[in-house]
Amino acid sequence: MKTLFLTLVLLLNTSLVASNYDYEITPVVGYNIAEGNLYLQDYAIYGAELQFNDVDSVIKPELSFLYSIADYEKNLLGYEDIADTTVYRVALNGVYEYKNFASIIPLVKAGVGYEFMDDPYHKNRNSLFIDFGAGVKIPFSDIIALKLEAIYMIKDNDKRHDSNLALLAGLNIAFGEKAQKMPPVETKVARIIEPEVTKLVETKVASIIEPEVTKLVETKVVKIVESIPTKIVQSEVDGDNDKDGVFNSKDKCPNTHTNVIKVDSDGCVLSVDLHVKFQFDSSKLTKQSHSNIMDFANFMNDYQDYKATIEGHTDSIGSKSYNTILSQKRANIVSQYIIDEGKVDASRLSVAGKGESEPLVSNDTKENRAKNRRTQAHLIKN
Numbered sequence: 001m002k003t004l005f006l007t008l009v010l011l012l013n014t015s016l017v018a019s020n021y022d023y024e025i026t027p028v029v030g031y032n033i034a035e036g037n038l039y040l041q042d043y044a045i046y047g048a049e050l051q052f053n054d055v056d057s058v059i060k061p062e063l064s065f066l067y068s069i070a071d072y073e074k075n076l077l078g079y080e081d082i083a084d085t086t087v088y089r090v091a092l093n094g095v096y097e098y099k100n101f102a103s104i105i106p107l108v109k110a111g112v113g114y115e116f117m118d119d120p121y122h123k124n125r126n127s128l129f130i131d132f133g134a135g136v137k138i139p140f141s142d143i144i145a146l147k148l149e150a151i152y153m154i155k156d157n158d159k160r161h162d163s164n165l166a167l168l169a170g171l172n173i174a175f176g177e178k179a180q181k182m183p184p185v186e187t188k189v190a191r192i193i194e195p196e197v198t199k200l201v202e203t204k205v206a207s208i209i210e211p212e213v214t215k216l217v218e219t220k221v222v223k224i225v226e227s228i229p230t231k232i233v234q235s236e237v238d239g240d241n242d243k244d245g246v247f248n249s250k251d252k253c254p255n256t257h258t259n260v261i262k263v264d265s266d267g268c269v270l271s272v273d274l275h276v277k278f279q280f281d282s283s284k285l286t287k288q289s290h291s292n293i294m295d296f297a298n299f300m301n302d303y304q305d306y307k308a309t310i311e312g313h314t315d316s317i318g319s320k321s322y323n324t325i326l327s328q329k330r331a332n333i334v335s336q337y338i339i340d341e342g343k344v345d346a347s348r349l350s351v352a353g354k355g356e357s358e359p360l361v362s363n364d365t366k367e368n369r370a371k372n373r374r375t376q377a378h379l380i381k382n
Contacts, residue, residue, distance in 0.1 A: 297342020328353025
């Protein structure tokens with residue numbers, strides 16, 4: 001009854017978000033409550049847990065190692081001089097973490113392990129055991145969380161089944177952040193800006209109209225040039241090939257790149273995702289981000305009739321005021337890099353820190369939060 005009560009308490013007070021990192025390590029300390037027929041006093045536990053997140057499964061493998069020194073209840077055994085017994089446990093568990101709930105992370109786990117006991121005085125044996133448990137992570141940041149667990153272990157001990165309840169607490173540290181694939185941006189400028197539809201059909205019209213007809217019947221050629229492009233556009237490019245929400249027949253900027261977030265009614269770019277990554281809780285640019293920013297700076301230098309507002313956005317972890325300050329600082333860093341390294345006139349740029357106020361998607365999963373941590377440019381054509 002005591003074991004069941006403690007397990008239910010932890011289940012009712014737990015909740016979760018999935019990690020955006022390949023691994024998690026948790027140094028733990030705790031307390032072991034031993035079954036009475038083991039003749040052991042309750043004892044402290046020390047150890048570590050290593051969880052592997054980079055697997056294509058909702059069940060994450062976890063390797064744990066626990067170490068203890070236990071004392072026998074000498075009065076019950078009737079011995080005067082009994083040495084302490086060391087207890088080593090190694091276990092492989094499967095861990096399932098639930099969706100984020102009230103900024104905490106509930107989890108359940110189950111698995112198998114092996115227990116080694118240095119025990120010459122009582123019928124405690126080295127043996128396999130099965131375990132199951134529940135716990136909670138309480139995040140302090142993207143990489144650090146408090147982890148609390150209750151784990152119930154059952155072992156086959158000299159033709160009887162004995163049990164232990166381990167109550168553990170530790171500091172969960174995530175590392176090995178997964179790399180996010182970056183779409184190619186070297187041809188972005190050419191695909192974003194193409195304002196004149198007539199240029200797209202000029203070659204095709206010329207191939208249809210023979211040069212001799214142009215010389216002999218100039219007025220008739222003008223009528224053909226005016227009518228054929230419309231037919232060509234409607235018959236051959238009907239639809240929305242670049243998936244920007246504007247039909248091909250009305251799209252003045254076809255081949256919009258996938259980095260583009262928003263276009264106007266003519267299909268021309270209004271907002272672009274710069275794909276700038278920052279280290280956690282930092283405004284320092286990564287080396288990978290430099291080339292992405294320079295691509296945008298080259299675009300601004302090639303098209304002098306555009307101005308841009310550099311917007312910083314965050315996910316919902318942390319306070320709103322802190323996220324607003326952090327997004328403003330990141331936007332300033334990106335803007336200054338465009339000015340200093342990209343040689344773009346400062347009068348053409350402005351900055352805005354949006355914080356967590358304009359998410360692209362909900363912040364309920366790690367993938368969605370990664371999408372919301374972004375820096376984008378809002379373009380204005382003079």
